[in-house]
Amino acid sequence: QFLDSVFSSSNYIIRSNGDKVQLNTETTITSSTFTDIQSGDTLVLNAAVTIDDNAFGSNTINNNSLSVQFSSFLQKIGKNAFKKHRGLTNLDFSNCTSLHTIDEDAFRDCINLTNVNFSGCTSLDTINRGFYNCNLSSINLEDTPLTVIKRDVFRNYNQSISSIILPKQLLQLNYHSFYSTTTTLNELFLPPDISFNNLSRFPENALKKI
Numbered sequence: 001q002f003l004d005s006v007f008s009s010s011n012y013i014i015r016s017n018g019d020k021v022q023l024n025t026e027t028t029i030t031s032s033t034f035t036d037i038q039s040g041d042t043l044v045l046n047a048a049v050t051i052d053d054n055a056f057g058s059n060t061i062n063n064n065s066l067s068v069q070f071s072s073f074l075q076k077i078g079k080n081a082f083k084k085h086r087g088l089t090n091l092d093f094s095n096c097t098s099l100h101t102i103d104e105d106a107f108r109d110c111i112n113l114t115n116v117n118f119s120g121c122t123s124l125d126t127i128n129r130g131f132y133n134c135n136l137s138s139i140n141l142e143d144t145p146l147t148v149i150k151r152d153v154f155r156n157y158n159q160s161i162s163s164i165i166l167p168k169q170l171l172q173l174n175y176h177s178f179y180s181t182t183t184t185l186n187e188l189f190l191p192p193d194i195s196f197n198n199l200s201r202f203p204e205n206a207l208k209k210i
Contacts, residue, residue: 021043023043023044023046023047023048024047025047026048027047027048027049028050028052029050029052031056042066042068043066043068045068045071045074047073048071048073048074050078052078052081053078053103054079054080054081054083055078065087065089067089067090067092068082068090069092070092070096070099071096072097072098072120073098074096074098075101076099076100076102076103077099077101077102078103079103079106080104080105081106082106082110083105083107083108083109083110084108085107085110086112088107088112089112089113090114090116090117093117093118093119093121094119095120096120096124097120097121097123100125100126101124101125101126101127102127103128103130104128105129105130108132108134109132110131110134113134113135113136115136116131116139118139118141118143118144119143120143122143124144124145127146127149127153128150129151129155132152132154132155132156134154136156136161137162138161139178140163141170144167145167146167146169147172148170149166149170149172149174150174152175152176154177154178155178155179156179156180162186162187164178164188169191170191170193170194171193171195173194
């Protein structure tokens, strides 16, 4: 299913099971772009440059499994953009070579979000507590230019993470960057010049390999 501004520039209602829903002309996703998404598969934002603050309202995505693919044009994801979307399970940033900022609480409390592909994020230098209280199974930031990982970015109380790979140029981890009280973390790859401001960066239990 393909949608563009020929049909409407706002208030898309998507009710498709098993389809790939593609928006090919919307460059800015705002709080009025979608009113309802009920898709069992994938939303593809082919032209999106900016996803505004609060773009996906709390009732936009229902509890069905939903994956989102972002365009190579994407530069910024705003505050609370996908906050509390329990239907969100997968994010694909593999084409996002222009993405530089994931702002505060962008994906906060997306408790069923288990997979994020950062492999194309070669410009991503800022993540402001973007994934607080998600349930990522692994985190690979190797391709990003991040030099600082800020406070609480990946913090979770029930995180089932098994592996963390940090960028080689990373210089600083801040308080509770990856904090979790319960985890299956057994591999942690640290860059050579890393510094710590506080001991509570990673869960101390179950860590087997550094």
